[in-house]
Amino acid sequence: MRKVLIAGPFQEMEMMGSRPEVSLKKYLEAKKEIVDEALDHFLPGVGGISPEIFKSARYSVFAGGKRIRPILCMAAAETLGQDGAMTLPVACALEMIHTYSLIHDDLPAMDDDDYRRGMPTNHKIFGEDVAILAGDALLTEAFHLMSGSDLVKEISPEKLLRIMHEISKASGFFGMIGGQVIDLKSEGQDVTMETLHRIHTLKTEALITVSVRSGAIIAGADDRELQKLSHYGSKIGLAFQITDDILDIEGDQEILGKDTGSDKEKKKVTYPGLIGIESSKETATGLIEEALTALASFDERAEPLRMIAKFIVARKS
C-alpha cells in the first residue's frame, strides 16, 4: 500500500476500493457543514452599533475555507473513540485563528493580496483599519470561545488550559507569527533549506499539529497515542505547505481562486524554488507516507485521518 502511495496519492486513493475518493469527499463535506454551523453559532452576530466589525470577521470566516484544521481536530478525537462534536468550540477557535492570520497576511503592509479563494480580500472590502481589527477580534474571540464556561462542563479546565497554552504557542512568537516574520524577512534573500524548513514548520505545521493534538487531548489520549498523532500532524502539516507552494506554480487559477505564480513574483522562498517541482512532490509524498506510518497502530477509526493525509497532497486548491 505504501509503495503505491509513493507513486502518487491519487492512484492510491483510487485503489483503496469502495471508492474512497467519494467517501473522503462526503466526509469532508459533512464535517465542513458541521463546522460551518458551529462557527455561525459561536461567532457573534451583527452587533447593533458597530455592525462593520462583525460583517468583516464573518466575511472572511465564511469565505469558503476547507476547514482542514477543525476537521483534523474532530477526526483526531474520533480516532480515539470520542464524539468529534465535543471538540467543536476548540475546533472553531482554531479556524478563527487561521482566518485572522489570513486577513493580516493579506494586508498591503504584508503580502498585499487582492484576492483569496476567488473573493476580494478583507481589506479590499472593509478597509485596512477594519480588516486589522477584524483579525484582532477573531484572535481574541478564539480564546474567549475556548475559555467559555459552557465548555468547562464537557472538557476539564485542566485540559482546556493545556490546549489553550499549546494553541497560543503554535500561533505566537514561536509558531505562526515567528514563521511569518522569518518569511517576510527572507523575501528576495538566498535562503538555506534549513531556514525554509523552519519557516514552513513555524508558519503552517505548528497550527496543524496542534489541531490534531487538541482533538487528541480532549479525547483523553495517552502519551504514546499523543506522540503518534503529533507525528502524524507534523508530517501532514509540512506536506500541506509544500503542496501550497506547488499549487502556486502549477495549480489551476480558477480552482485556486487566485493568481498562480505569486510566490515567485513576491520572491518568496519555496520548496519548488529551492529543490524543484519534482523533488518537492516526492518530499510531500514521502511525508504523507511517514504520517500514515505514524497511524499504523490505530484501527479503522483513524481512516478519516488517513484519507485527509492523502487529500492534503492530492488537493487542487
Add this chain to the structure above:
Amino acid sequence: MRKVLIAGPFQEMEMMGSRPEVSLKKYLEAKKEIVDEALDHFLPGVGGISPEIFKSARYSVFAGGKRIRPILCMAAAETLGQDGAMTLPVACALEMIHTYSLIHDDLPAMDDDDYRRGMPTNHKIFGEDVAILAGDALLTEAFHLMSGSDLVKEISPEKLLRIMHEISKASGFFGMIGGQVIDLKSEGQDVTMETLHRIHTLKTEALITVSVRSGAIIAGADDRELQKLSHYGSKIGLAFQITDDILDIEGDQEILGKDTGSDKEKKKVTYPGLIGIESSKETATGLIEEALTALASFDERAEPLRMIAKFIVARKS
C-alpha cells in the same frame, strides 16, 4: 472628604496628610518596578532566527507605560488581603493586551501616529508589517502566559478560565475592539453623548474594569466585594478616558510625549468636544467620587486603589 475631592483631586491629595502624593508616587514606582521585572521575565527574549519580532514587541512594552492596568490588578488583590505578586502573570498579560492595542491603534491605517510617549511609534521603527505582527504576538502571548501550567498551581484552573473569559470579552468584539471600530467610524461625524459614552466604555473602561476584577477574582472576592470593585473599576475607567481627552487639549506636550490637539485634528469625538473642558473635568471628578464611594466598606488595604483613583484625574500624562 468627598466634598474636598469635588473641588479637585490635587487639593484632596494634598489635604490627606502624611503627604499622600509622595506615598502614591512611591507606591506606583515600586509597583511599576515589579511589573517591569515580571514583564521582562515573561516576555520571550530575542530569539535566534527572527530577532526583529521580539525587539519590536519589547520596544513597545518597555516604552515607558504607567502600568495602570497591572497595578490595578495587584492593588485589587491586596485590597482583599492577597499578595499582589500572585496576580503578576495575569497583570502582565493585561499590559501585553494594552500594549498590542496601542501598537495597532498607531498604525497608518488607524490613527496614523508617529510618536507615543515621546518615542517613535512601533511601525516607524520596525515597519508596518512587523508592527502588525508584534501586536498580534503580544495578544497571543497574553493568553499563552495566562494559560501557563506554572500558574495553575497558584490560581485554580476554574479561576484562570473565568479570568481569561472576562479579559477576552473586554478586549474583543464587545469591548476594546468594538469601541475602536465605533470610534474610527465616528470621526468627523455628529455623535451623541450616548455614543461617546459607549465608545469610552468599550474602548477603555472595559479593560480597566476587568483588570480590577481579575485581581479580585484571584484573591477570592465574594459576589458583593466583586460587585463593589467592579463599580470602582468602571468609574475610574471612564474617568481615565475623559482625562485622556482633557490632556489632549490642555496637557503639556513635553510631559505627554506627544502633540496635543491630535483629537481635534483627527476629528475624534471627545468629552471636551461635546460638553466643554469644565464640564468634562466635573464629570471626571464626579466619577472618581463614585469610585471612592464604592470602596467605602473596604479597610485601609484599599488605600492604594483610593490613591490611584485620585491619580487618574490628577495625572499629567
